[in-house]
Amino acid sequence: INNIKVFFFFLLRKMSKIQLKFPKGFLWGAASSAYQTEGGNTNSDWWAWEHSQKRMEALKKQGKEPLNYMSGIACDSYNRFDEDFALAEHLSHNAIRIGVEWSRIEPKEGVFDEDVLDHYEKMLQSAKFHGLQIFLTLHHYTNPIWFVKKGGFLKTKNISFFVDYAHHVVERLGQYVDFWVTINEPEIYATQGYALGIFPPQEKNLFKCFKVINNLIESHKQISAVIKIHSSKPVSLALNLLDFQPSGFLGEVAVRLMRYIINGYIMRRTLDYCDYIGMNYYFHHHLSWFGLRKHSHENHEKTDRGWGIHPEGLERVLLSLKKYEKPVYILENGLADAADSRREKFIKDHLYYLHCAIAKGVDVRGYLHWSLTDNFEWEEGFWPRFGLIEVDREDLLRRKVRYSATKYAEICK
Ligand code: BGC
Numbered sequence: 001i002n003n004i005k006v007f008f009f010f011l012l013r014k015m016s017k018i019q020l021k022f023p024k025g026f027l028w029g030a031a032s033s034a035y036q037t038e039g040g041n042t043n044s045d046w047w048a049w050e051h052s053q054k055r056m057e058a059l060k061k062q063g064k065e066p067l068n069y070m071s072g073i074a075c076d077s078y079n080r081f082d083e084d085f086a087l088a089e090h091l092s093h094n095a096i097r098i099g100v101e102w103s104r105i106e107p108k109e110g111v112f113d114e115d116v117l118d119h120y121e122k123m124l125q126s127a128k129f130h131g132l133q134i135f136l137t138l139h140h141y142t143n144p145i146w147f148v149k150k151g152g153f154l155k156t157k158n159i160s161f162f163v164d165y166a167h168h169v170v171e172r173l174g175q176y177v178d179f180w181v182t183i184n185e186p187e188i189y190a191t192q193g194y195a196l197g198i199f200p201p202q203e204k205n206l207f208k209c210f211k212v213i214n215n216l217i218e219s220h221k222q223i224s225a226v227i228k229i230h231s232s233k234p235v236s237l238a239l240n241l242l243d244f245q246p247s248g249f250l251g252e253v254a255v256r257l258m259r260y261i262i263n264g265y266i267m268r269r270t271l272d273y274c275d276y277i278g279m280n281y282y283f284h285h286h287l288s289w290f291g292l293r294k295h296s297h298e299n300h301e302k303t304d305r306g307w308g309i310h311p312e313g314l315e316r317v318l319l320s321l322k323k324y325e326k327p328v329y330i331l332e333n334g335l336a337d338a339a340d341s342r343r344e345k346f347i348k349d350h351l352y353y354l355h356c357a358i359a360k361g362v363d364v365r366g367y368l369h370w371s372l373t374d375n376f377e378w379e380e381g382f383w384p385r386f387g388l389i390e391v392d393r394e395d396l397l398r399r400k401v402r403y404s405a406t407k408y409a410e411i412c413k
Pocket of ligand 1: 188240
């Protein structure tokens with residue numbers, strides 16, 4: 001009878017709580033970017049755009065208050081980084097993805113601000129002090145104004161400016177960095193800014209978009225070579241990889257094509273210059289032969305931004321990376337959820353499918369949730385709340401740990 005009791009006890013335990021083992025040394029943490037959190041990045045092209053007449057008028061036309069769409073002081077993380085890292089440590093994170101802001105480090109062409117570099121050194125020391133392995137991003141959508149005036153990434157000859165800046169950072173801060181992330185989502189930067197007209201410079205020109213993508217690929221190659229000389233740490237980009245599902249007649253053909261082009265183009269051309277695959281996962285699309293189906297999100301729960309939640313897609317995307325035989329780190333995955341009613345399940349479901357991919361042989365070594373704190377969500381301003389930690393904008397940017405963050409912390413621990 002006792003044996004039967006014990007058997008049922010274990011059966012019940014198994015049924016009520018699935019426990020998954022992750023590989024030894026797995027990295028657990030959160031991600032953020034410099035511009036979205038620091039505040040006061042007055043030398044950046046985004047700052048200039050937020051304050052431009054064109055942008056303000058466009059917002060007013062939509063009945064929006066321009067002030068709500070300016071990064072301003074953001075989360076004041078330029079000053080409060082230590083507080084943020086202490087919270088990450090408290091939440092049992094052992095890794096963090098942060099960024100440095102080019103327009104601060106090199107506010108004028110060829111002029112590198114030593115005080116700013118000292119500041120970033122303190123920031124990285126603080127992250128180390130709090131037991132966090134550091135993924136450092138060199139470029140996350142924003143540029144110095146002087147660089148944009150020269151034509152930015154539209155001009156191949158401008159690549160050398162970016163490489164020069166990266167060189168300075170690698171030499172000065174390299175000793176603290178565990179993983180390099182050269183460029184965040186070159187494909188999103190280029191399409192939003194040069195094809196869809198959403199990010200500055202708001203162009204709608206496919207030719208320019210393609211040119212920018214190619215120049216970013218070339219930048220990555222050159223910077224990874226610099227990193228190889230000055231740092232022993234692994235390097236990659238952060239690519240936004242999408243899950244595509246076939247729908248209807250010839251959907252499978254469309255899916256293969258889109259995977260090859262959208263997920264594969266930059267990957268194939270940079271793989272030899274990456275030590276690991278850094279990926280962000282947010283989206284899935286159902287594809288018919290005629291392109292994206294409008295109602296692709298109808299059957300799925302949505303985030304506050306209206307993006308469908310589709311954790312199974314993470315496993316599929318990860319399995320598609322197996323053939324490259326490189327370690328994979330999830331550098332971003334998260335949702336806007338101001339009520340914090342979906343985040344705990346979102347994280348657990350994504351981790352479940354991530355684990356399935358590991359079980360099927362994909363070498364996934366870390367998961368960084370987007371984001372550590374609420375922050376400036378680009379053209380959407382501050383309303384989307386992506387943070388594990390709330391930043392109360394009515395109360396001196398006070399940090400408040402969300403319930404879901406404590407549940408994620410249990411897993412991290
Ligand atoms: C970007 C982040 C952004 C997040 C949510 C990612 O693709 O790297 O900067 O905040 O998406 O939109």
